[in-house]
Amino acid sequence: MQMKTILRPLIAASVAFAAAGAAHASSAKVEEYKAIDWSFNGAFGSYDKESVQRGFQVYKTVCASCHAVEQLSFRNLGDKGGPFHLDKCPEGVPAGTDCSTPGSNPIVKAIAAEYQITDGPDDSGDMFQRPGLPSDKFPRPFANPQQARAANGGALPPNLALVIKARHDGPDYVYSLLTGYEEAPASVQLSPTQHYNPYFTGDMSQLLKPEYRNAEGHPLDGVEVPLGGVLAMASPLSDGVVDYADEHVPETVDQYAKDVVQFLTWASEPKMEERKSLGVVTMGYLLILTLILFFSYRAIWSKVEH
Numbered sequence: 001m002q003m004k005t006i007l008r009p010l011i012a013a014s015v016a017f018a019a020a021g022a023a024h025a026s027s028a029k030v031e032e033y034k035a036i037d038w039s040f041n042g043a044f045g046s047y048d049k050e051s052v053q054r055g056f057q058v059y060k061t062v063c064a065s066c067h068a069v070e071q072l073s074f075r076n077l078g079d080k081g082g083p084f085h086l087d088k089c090p091e092g093v094p095a096g097t098d099c100s101t102p103g104s105n106p107i108v109k110a111i112a113a114e115y116q117i118t119d120g121p122d123d124s125g126d127m128f129q130r131p132g133l134p135s136d137k138f139p140r141p142f143a144n145p146q147q148a149r150a151a152n153g154g155a156l157p158p159n160l161a162l163v164i165k166a167r168h169d170g171p172d173y174v175y176s177l178l179t180g181y182e183e184a185p186a187s188v189q190l191s192p193t194q195h196y197n198p199y200f201t202g203d204m205s206q207l208l209k210p211e212y213r214n215a216e217g218h219p220l221d222g223v224e225v226p227l228g229g230v231l232a233m234a235s236p237l238s239d240g241v242v243d244y245a246d247e248h249v250p251e252t253v254d255q256y257a258k259d260v261v262q263f264l265t266w267a268s269e270p271k272m273e274e275r276k277s278l279g280v281v282t283m284g285y286l287l288i289l290t291l292i293l294f295f296s297y298r299a300i301w302s303k304v305e306h
């Protein structure tokens with residue numbers, strides 16, 4: 001009896017939970033994400049440094065006009081594990097410089113200096129522009145969210161350094177989204193600021209043309225509602241828009257998307273490699289400890305007389 005009183009609410013809760021899960025699965029009608037074998041997947045995974053470097057170039061050339069990477073400073077690019085980290089200085093750098101510190105890293109200094117940063121106020125109270133320094137944050141494309149929305153048909157371009165963590169299966173999702181734009185299906189009517197993408201969460205039944213809907217606005221029987229949704233961002237990438245220095249790397253939407261996802265994943269977790277290698281060291285330590293305990297246990301008990 002007592003067991004039953006405990007079990008009943010538990011069973012009810014788990015049934016409700018399962019039902020909620022099923023309902024969720026059926027309302028999120030998006031195309032299944034393309035699954036990429038990312039170099040950073042798994043317990044031993046690490047970033048592909050060259051890909052992160054190219055991804056930074058894609059971000060800078062294409063995405064930065066709309067999206068911020070808020071918590072990132074230029075110097076992070078030269079941190080250990082960062083895409084432009086140097087162990088030793090390249091030729092031409094004065095002797096005695098420690099290029100492994102981001103503040104003295106010549107590549108990071110050059111990247112920062114390409115940006116104009118608003119600083120101030122100066123002695124007369126005015127703000128002024130100066131070239132960026134490694135310690136500066138990446139500038140945001142818009143002064144405030146209102147300005148960002150006004151420039152983007154009312155939609156807010158999210159902080160890209162968080163989007164990978166904020167979305168389920170972030171890397172596969174962002175890759176699929178960037179490579180997944182399609183012509184809108186014939187059964188829907190879109191406004192010029194709506195762009196169809198089968199990987200974006202939405203409700204396409206609201207966009208069906210009138211002839212596919214009944215008096216209440218619901219889809220007619222037998223009408224298939226397209227997967228995905230519409231977003232305010234038009235496909236940002238097209239073949240050839242970014243010039244890569246390495247001519248062996250294809251300049252395609254697919255490659256740009258992979259590279260920018262490597263960059264954004266690094267930006268969302270710059271310390272991932274340290275965390276993983278700490279994990280491996282800890283597992284090794286525990287394994288050795290277990291072996292020592294096991295053999296000392298055997299050694300001690302072998303001397304006990306039966």
Ligand code: HEC
Binds near residue numbers: 232
């Ligand atoms: C012209 C401005 C513009 C450019 C350029 C741009 N975006 Fe966007 N992006 C937006 C806007 C606006 C949204 C919000 C869309 C919405 O919610 O309808 C958005 C949304 C997104 C999202 C979020 C989707 C979600 O799940 O909410 C991702 C990821 C994204 N952009 C990645 C990128 C990447 C990567 C680039 C560069 C390759 C890029 N964007 C270039 C304007 C832009």
